[in-house]
Structures are given as structure tokens and as C-alpha cells.
Amino acid sequence: MRDAVNWEHALVTGNGRQGALCWGTAAEVRLTVSHERLFLPLRAPLPAPDTATILPRLRDLLDQGQYARAAREVCEHAAAGEPAYAETVRIDPLVGAATLTVRPRRPAANLVRSVDPATGLVVLRWRDDCGETRVEVFASRPADAIVVRLSGPGGFAGHLALNLIDGSPPRPVRARTGSGTDGILLTAEFDAAWPGAPPGYRVRCRAVAGDVDGSAVRSDATLIIRTLLPGEPEPDVPGDFDVLFAAHRAAHGELMGRVHLDLAGDPADRAAPTAGLLAQPVGPALVERLFEAGRYAVVSSTGELPPTLQGVWSGTWTPPWSSGYTLDGNLPAVVSALLPTATPELLLPVFDLLEAHRDDLRHNARRLYGARGLLTPVHLSTHGRQNHFGPVWCQTFWTAGAAWMSRLYVDYWRYTGDRAFLRDRALPFLREAAEFYLDFVQVRDGTALFSPSYSPENAPASTGSQACVNATMDVAVVRDLLTNLLRYATGDPAAPAWRSLLAALPGYRVADGLLAEWCHEGLDDQPAHRHASHLWPLWYEPDPLITEDPVLRAAAVATVRSRLAWWAGAESDEMGYGLAQLGLAAAALGLAEEAYGTVVTMASRYWRDNLVPTHNRDALFNVDIAGGLPAVVAAMLVRSAHGRLDLLPALPGAWPRGRVTGLAARDAIRVRELSWEPGRAHAVLWAAERTAVVVGAPPGMTIGGAPQVTLSLPPGQPVTVLLSP
Template sequence: MRAPVNGSASRAPADTWEHATATGNGRQGALCWGRPESGLRLTVSHERLFLPLHPPLDPPDTARILPRLRDLLDTGHYAEAAARVCRLAADDEPAYAETVWIDPLVGAATLTVTTHRPGPVRDHRRTVDTATGLVTQEWRDAAGDVRVEVFVSRPADAVVVRLSATGGFAGQVTLAPVDGVPPRPVETTVDGLELAARFPHATWPGALTGYRVRCRVSGADVDGPVLRSDAVLVVRTLLPGDPDPDPDPAVDFDALLAAHTAEHGELMGRVCLDLAADPADRAAPTEDLLAAPVGPALVERLFDAGRYLIVSSSGTLPPTLQGVWSGTWTPAWSSGYTLDGNLPAAVAALLPTGTPELMLPLFDLLDAVRDDLRRNARRLYGADGLLTPVHLSTHGRQNHFGPVWCQTFWTAGAAWLARLYVDHWRYTGDRDFLARRAWPFLRETAAFYLDFVPVRDGTARFTPSYSPENAPASTGAQACVDATMDVAVTRDLLTNLLAVAAELGVDDPDASRWRELLTALPPYRVADGALAEWCHPDLTDRPAHRHASHLWPLWYEPDPAITGDPVLRAGAVEAVRRRLAWWAGADSDEMAYGLTQLGLAAAALGLADEAYACVERMARLYWRPSLVPTHNRDALFNVDIAGGLPAVVAAMLVRGAHGRLDLLPALPAAWPRGRVTGLAVRGAVTVRELRWAPGTVEAVLWSAGGARLVVGAPPGLRFEGAPAPPGRGFEGAPAPPGRGFEGAPAMDLTLPAGVSVPLRAVDT
């Protein structure tokens, strides 16, 4: 059995929707699963089909007890401070007596296809072609070959299915709600191949009141639900207000697929990774690759598959925890947008892999809930500006928290997202976006910190504070003060604000206050040889944890305060290694995207072995033969590392930050030769091609508007025909041992606008 040229083939059947093969157009999704003997199933979904649970609640009014909360935190009563918030919230709003969840993304319906053909079934396989989005199930029976093909058309905004067989398809098609019991009553009716659902409890303004699923059959001999010939099905999930186009009298499957491929394939084709894998491995079924030691072929396939899933689930909204797919009424964590790690991981590869337009849905989502973010800031902390919740779906209010998971204390979200706005400009060079969208968001986010962060004796204090989901070993309480993440995101925000103001020529009245707060931020801290997760000296680290939020300063443009300080840099290296040592333990069955965090930090530090260890573990333990990753080891359909794994691989091959571009900054020994095309870096530069082999690196750089930058070669190589001044390391840092890139040979380069510039580096 051979895999498609792009994608995967698998012999393994999928008996649940969580093991399904996925296809989507960003707005609608389809999960293909089941068996020919018992019925093939197609579970359809819609990006905006969030089941309304309850009206949005006002965030708790903790602003009125903020002095008391700070007193508790300052005197070490961390758990009591978190519990005090919960008591206040429940006293004011009885609904807060229990955990309040966001509205969940739910499946719309399941279409079941059963065949009326002579058995037995043999040679069953399923494939996904990531270049086209076509998912196929095929098998043989006593009468010949049977084939079921599915894709979700971008131009037509519909799921399209073709049923074909030797001698003509014979079978039955039925439509039903997804399995399970909804958490709120849902009234559904099915009339043939049309399903209507109503949410009678959703009576508050803006609530989704229901949806429809409509399946039309074309080109078939139909007797009710029975098909007596080959057929094409067109399935649409429609929410109130969605256009409902009249079906064409005849549907041309191949023409629809060609039109979809032109759009989808162009997005996928912007980047191509070739790690010189063995052709036999490239042709192997995915389950065989997953069962073998991780090699280049599996990394190539998962890099491609991850990009495919994020492209296929980026529509008018960004990917949720499950992308655009759901086969249940009760998805894990409501499958919304989790901002303290999951969503940033899912979108982490969109800019480096040259698809910046797919970031815009995230910014649109934030625009839609901007008033709620302002309400959070005002109610929780009496501050102006923006405060994001940890969990978000149909609104942006901070409703989800508890005495242990004290998420009202997490204030880093908007500043983290502000970095994504800045990066969108730096990758694209789009000054209109910078002025119209990035600048207002950054400025309003900074307004929160100017009000929220007190400065005592010349030092800013983050109280309350929160390092996502971890607790200091010295307290055991997630409530804390001065989390390193809070300091890092604020430092990044204020630094970027000042740079953007200079870029736009804005003389902002708050600029002096930004500088004062920036100067007052507490320094990063090293404790027991490692970068500390909390800047406060009384809070001790607990490295046995899935999150690594104190490494945030290394995930995007590495903070010069760390990379330029030998002590802090060594502490960051040690922090990466301690987290990895925990992950290597037998009991570390945890969320996969924590490995994305470690991998990005390792690549930024030039730690090739450590970055590869993250990629290897993600590839080996967190993907199914369906080419969909999981949150935990073989548990919970989840797309976080669909974005995270390609992002780490890209960061290992090309790193662009602070006006410098380094080639192969963290190349592992496992990839001695290879080629990648289309990677993007900050400065609006595209690495059109990067080739490497032992002793040689070749690159072609291009910039639409022209650029000036310093280009670094891997250690031991020197650019031909160009001077290699010593010591042109990243932010002046000393050259680390091994395959790090700081201190490597470099040259100043000017890229003319729209002109490809080739480079070649060879052994010195």
C-alpha cells in the first residue's frame, strides 16, 4: 500500500470520531470514520456551532477587594486570596457557586452510508491528500471496488461526497444528530436528508438559536434513502443568517475538487520540507512510521499534516482546541479558545510558513469581544485597557475560574496576543495593519498595565499573578506574585510599543509612563542554576510540569536580557533541560503543546539536541494514523501541536529576530541534509530555498520591499565571497558549545526589493 504523494495512507479503521480522518475549509469540517461492514460515517461541523449553555455573566467585581487580595498575597496567604475571589463571586452571582464553562463547539450531524453489496470486505484503506484536502476510503468486495471520497470545498462552502463502485454504488444514506446527550435540551427533527435543531433555552440576546444540516443527492438513482447508482452528495451546515444557495441540478465532483484545490493547494504549497527521507519510508502507511523509531519521513509527514489541519480549520474564526471539528455535545474543555497556551500553539506556524492571512481570524475574534475584554479589566481590577480570559468562545468575559485554577489572576493574555499583532507586521511589512490594528491593540493593552501594576520602591509588582497552571513548590498554590511570564510579556509589550510609536512617528502622551514601567520591571532570576518561573525569591520552582511559561521570552524574538547575559542564558538552557528531563520520565503523559514551548525555547538558544528531542517526542507519542494529533498520549482529539510541531521545525531551520537571520540555528544530527522552501522570517523576508548537506549550506532570500539584515551561517561554515567578521553573534552573546548559532560567522546583507539573492556557505 502506497501513500499519496502528499499525505498518508492507513490500514487502520476508525471506530470513533476521535480517530477519524479530517477535512475542512476553515468554516465547515468533516470527520470520516467507521467501517464498510457496519457503516461509514461522516460527522459534519461548523466553526460557529457553539452550543449556548447560559448567558454571559459579569466578571466578578474583585476591584473592590483588590487591596485585601494584595495584602493576602504579600503576607503569603496565596490560597486564601484565590478562595476569597470565589466567595465574592458566588455571593454576587449564584451561578459562580459552580465552575462556569464557556459554550462548547459541538458536532452538527452524522451522515451514515451503508452498502448493499456482496461481501466480504477486503483491502480496506483510508487516505488523506493534504495538497487537495481529499479524504478517501476504498475497499474491495465480491462485486469489485468501492470508493468513498470526501472534501470540503472552499469556493462552494460545502462538504462534497462521491460514492462510486464497480457496477454502480448500492446502499443507503441516513442523517442523525451526533451521539451523546447534550448538556442542555436540544430539539432535533430529521426529514429525510435534512436535520433541524433548535435550542429552546437560548433566549438571551445574541444566543445561537439552532442550526440546519442539509444533504442533497445528485446524479443518482434514488428511492428514498436508498441509492441504486453512483452518487454525489452535497452537505451544508447552516446557521441562522447563512446563505442557502439553491443546489445545482447536476454536481460535477471533479470540477468542484479542482476549484477547491486551486485555493487550498496554493496555501499548502507555500512551504515544502524535504529531509532526504528514504523513499520507501515516505510510501509507508502512517501506522508503520509511528511504530518505528522517528525518522525524517515521519517528521516530513507530520510537518505537512500539521499545516494541513491548521489551514483546514482556519476560516472566519481561528482553530479551536479541536480545529473546526467536533463529534460530540461535550468536548473536552468545551473545545473553545484557550489563550494561555493552546491557541498560540495552534497558530504558531502560520507566519513562519508563509500564510499570514490565516492569522487575521484571530485578530477578528479579538475585535468582536473587545468590549468584554474592557469589562474584565474594569470589573476585576478597576483598570482601563484589556484583560483576556483564559477560556473564550462566544464571548470574552472572564467567567471560568476556581479556588485552585485561579484564572482571574492571569493578566498576561492580552500582552501575549499583542506579540502576535507585532509579529504579523514584522513578517508581512504591512504598515497599514500596524497602524490600524496592531497599534490600537497594543496601546489599549498597555493601559491595563499602567493601572494594574503598582511600583513600590522603584520596582514593579505583579500582584496578583499566575504562571499558567503551575504552583511554586514552596506554596502549592497557583495564586502567586511576580510570575516570570507576567514580567516577560509586559517587557515585550512596552518595548514593542515604543518601537512601533517610532515606526509610525507617533508622539504618544503615555510614552514616558511606558518607559518608567519598563525600567521598573523586576529582573529575571536564576535559582539553583535555572531560570526561575517566579521572579519573587520566596517562590521556588517546580520543573515537573507540562507548562513552561517562564520560557516565554524565548518563543518569539528572544529577549536580549536573557540571550545577552551569560548567567541568564545558562539558566534558560538549564530550565529547558530540566523540563525535558521530566518529560522523559515514564509518568509524563501530559499535554503535547508543552513540548512546543520547550522546542521553541531550545531552538532560540541553539540547542539542536534538545529541540529535536521535543520534535521526536511529539512525533512519537501524540499522533494517530488518521494524521490528527492528540492532547495527551493517544487521548483527546486536539490540534495544538498541528501548529506547534511545524513551528518548532521551522525555528530549527531558520531563525529571524532583531534584524538578524540565522540559517540552520538548531540543526540536529538526524537531519544531515535536506531542503525547505518558502519559510518566512521577521523583516518581511522569505527564504525561498534553503539546502544543506555536510559542509555546505545554500539559500535564496527574497523581500518584496527590500531589507537590510545580518545573516548568520552555521558554526564551522563561512559565506563565500563575503567577509565573516568575528563576534557578530546574536545580541552580542558568546558562542555556546555545540551547534548553537550565537557567535557564528555572519555578514551584513542588503536585499533589493523583489530580487532573489543567493547565498552559499561552505566549510572554513
């Protein structure tokens, strides 16, 4: 890789808490550093709009089919009570902390960049008549710092500058920089005076080895860069780059090394530069590389908090959608591969985030709908109040968030078998999530009605308004939530109420041969859309109501194919993670070529040669499909649901041979190895506890002559499964 002239094409390294974007030219290497909690304070959190007082009116409008009027009325009512709601109120954005500029005394024009996902090391190097100059960067997990080594022939010589990132912040940020004998300190102050707002931050660039005097570098040197928020200490860090790197490589490499994918690609392709692979038709080598690159981006941007839209990185004051946490699709997409790729501990920050804002989620439920329980906003960062909505994007009508997040809690338990987590964290969250739906959902003539409702960002063709009733997603997530509560919270006093609401939920609807996006009659589908939220019942443990009903299953298959045809025909510039949604649904239905089609489209349209994906086609640095692509690949190779483990359930013709190690499955099962070739396959299974599981073979193969067998996996002992014609 050659020069990167802006931060969106940078190579990345991160330890979850601290990140660095490595870009620039040989004349001016730039390292833009960031911190997972550095959200620029824009305004104090507002009370969520008090729409509970007008809920009967909103429901009357929706009953009358005045969907757009209902959405506008929310905004008018909110603005009457809080003038700030006259415009869209955005969440606090994730911003970059500072840029360290390295200007070598002897630059050249042939900068070459590389990143090693296995270690997290970024190298920027160039050569002249005197030899090679190198800038090596990694984000140390153990030391919680960005570590930089400058080296060159006869010793590195150059100049350092530490400044705020480029551009103008939407609120004033005052900064001053001071140099000392061991480096540079940048101090930034925010113009934010409300309680709880951070006053600012510091960025410390300290030389721990070499001859560095303030901004002047006179020899090979090691720098430690750390972004510090108020109250964060600055621990001592040893000055030996190699020692620091060895400790980081062990921690980072252990996470990355848990899963390995080998699709038996051409060795020459594996050695090819990423830009070359991206310029060719998608082949096994590119899928392997992006599978690893996606995992690298997510591992590197998961710390105490989960990845934002841009991971842990930012080079702008005004990132798209504020680069916070978008719960109606983006956040679930970026974390979707963490469990199947055996890194469950990296999902815990999602639960920490939700629980840190629990009071705000309760506040939302009361203010918007006069209900108990939890109501998540679509967008959040420094608080969880529902502040971001409008007459078109009527996000106060989206009530599916807590039930969707409940599935992540359940799956953490299903993949890990952690009973303490189930008891102490999962079930309390699920119970409180269900309280909201017990209060909010109306039951009319024995049938549940979700009014208002919202299918993320899509509008029925018959109305043109995103406001609606009975979105299929809402019905599906609540069915999943109540089913799991009745399964795991045995003997709970609320069980009769859960059971009653579950029985009242409307069935899935078929319209024009497709699975309808709205269960409500009269709301016609709009299939030319980037989201596929009505396929939610197939993204996790497929809903048997769909997979075991021939009519609904056929409708779901037709829906996947219809949406894929739209993506192909439109040459879409839409969000990439919609393809991950389709891929997970296709894999759940055993649609191998359709699932593969989503992988090909993600790989060919939404990745740059810096190994970071984009939100739109070659636009908007974004990590959603960094989780989505590996999740779809994993789902094509292993499917686990409802006590069943299917091997190679959606294996495409493009991968006739291959091997994957380390994938995880529900019921705390690990697929330590899965290898295959035409007509044959070999798997090694391992379970944490004695587990009975039905193991299924793909079409064209059997297990001992049968399409499936029931195995009792002993605790902690590998069991080999052979598949043959």
C-alpha cells in the same frame, strides 16, 4: 489505514468553516459534520466577578503569603454576587452538527482509508468480487460545503441516514429530519432563550447528481452537505464532483504548497503507511509527514475563526475544556507555525476573534481590577467575559493575555510588512493592552509588582497554590509589549508612562542555576511540570536580556534541559504542546539536539495514524501540536529576530542533508530555498522591500569566510547565499 470505530480516530477534511470527520466501517461509513461557529449555548454570559472591590484585600493576602486564601476569596466573593459562580462556569462547547451514515447495500469488511493533505481529499474504499466501492469526501473552500461522491461497480446502492451526533447534550437539543426527492434536511433547535443565543441550526444533505430519492441511493451520486446557522444562505452548487474538486484543490493546494520540507529520508520510509512509521523510531520521513499533516490540520480548520482545541471538528456534546479558545497556551501553539510557513492570512482570524470580543475584554478589566484597557480570559468561545475560574485554577489572576496577543499583532506586521495593519489594527490593540498594565501594575520602591499573578497551571513548590505574584511570564510579556510600543508608536503621548513602567519591571531571576518561573523571592520553582511559561521570552524574538547575559543564558539552557529530562523520565502523559514551548526555546538558544528531542517526543507520543495529534499520549483529539511541531521544525532551520537572519541555527545530527522551500522570516523576508549537506548550504533570500539584514551561518560554516555578513536585499529580487566550511 483500516476501520475507525469512533470519531476521535477519524480522517479529517475541512475548509475552515465546515469540517467532516470520516470514520466507521465498510458496513456503516460515518461522516460527522461540523461548523466553526456551532457552539452549544449553555448559559447567558455572566458579568465578570467584581473583584475590583476587594483588590486591596487580595493584595494584602498575597503580601502575607496567603496565596491559596486569596484564590478562595475570589470565588467566595464571586459566588456571593452571582450564585452561578458557586461552581465552575464553563464556556459554550464546540459540538458536532450531525452524522451522515452511509450503509451500502453491498458492504465488505476490508475498509481502507486514506487522506491526501495536499488536496484535502479523504477516500474510504473497499473491494469485493464485483469491484471497488468508494466514498470520496472533501470540504470545498470555494463552495463552502462538504462534497461527497459515492461510487461502486455497476453503480452505488445503499441507504442514507442523517441524525444528531451520538450522546446526550448537556442542554436539550430537539431535532427533526425530513426527506425529499433530493436529499435529507435535519433541523435542530436549542433550549436557549437569552438575547444573542442562536435558536438552532440546519444540516442539509442534498443530492446534486445521481439517482437519490430521500434516503435511498440507487446509483453513483454526488452529495452536498452544509451546516447552516441562522441567517446563512444556501447557495447553489454545481453537481459535478470533479469540477468542484478541481476548484477546491487549487485553493487548498496553494496554501499547502507554500512550504515544502525534504529531510532526505529513505524513499521506502516515505512510501510506508503512517502506522508503520509511528511504530518505528522517529526518522526523517515521519517528521516530513507530520510537518505536512500538522499544517494540513491547521489550514483545514482555519476559516473566519481560528482553530479551537479540536480545530473545526467535533463528534461529542462535551468536548474536553469545551473545545473553545484557550489563550494561555493552546491557541498560541496551534497558530505558531502560520507566519514562518508563509500563511499570514490564516492568522487574521485570531485578531478578528479578539476584536469581536473587545467590549468584553474591557468589561473584564473594569470588573476584575478597576482598570482601563483589555483583560483577556483564559477560555472563550461565544463571548469574551471572564467566567471560568476556580479556587485551584485561579484564572482571574492571569493578566498576561492581552500582552501575549499583542506579540501576535506585532509579528504579523514583522512578517508581512503591512503598514496599514500596523497602523489600523496592531497599534490600537497594543495601546489599549498597555492601558490595563499602567493601571494594574503597582510600583513599590521603584520596582513593578504584578499582584495578583499566575504562571499558567503551575504552583511554586513552596506554596502549592497557583496564586502568586510576579510570575516571570507576566513580566516578560509586558516588557515585550512596552518595548514594541516605544519602537513603533513613536511620538505617542503615553510614551513617558510606557517608558517609566518598562524601567520599573523586575529583572529575570536565577534560582538553583535555572531561570526562575517567578521573579518574586521566596516562590520556589516546580520544574516537574508540563508548562514552561517562564521561557516565553524565547518563543518569539528572543529577549536580549537573556540571550546576551551569560548568566541568564546559561540558566535558560539549564531550564530547557531540566524540563526535557522531566519529560523523558516521567514518560509523560501530559499535554503535548508543552514540548513545543520547550522546542521553540531550545531553537532560540541554538540547542539543536534538545530542539530535536522535542520533535521526536511530539512525533512518537502524540500522533495517531489518522494524522491528527492528541492532547495527551494517545488520548483526546486535539490540534495544538499540529501547529507546534511545524513551528519548532521551522525555528530549527531559520531564526529571524532583531534585524538578524540565522540559517540552520539548530540543525540536529539526524538531518545531515535536506531542503526546505518557502519559509518566511521577520522583516518581510522569504527564504525561498534552503538546502544543506555536511559542511555546505545554499539559501535564496527574497525581500518585499529593500532590507538590510545580518545573515548568520551555523557552527562549522561561514559565509564567504565570515560567521555572518550584512546584506542589503533589493526589493523583489532573489539573493543567493552560499555557506561553506
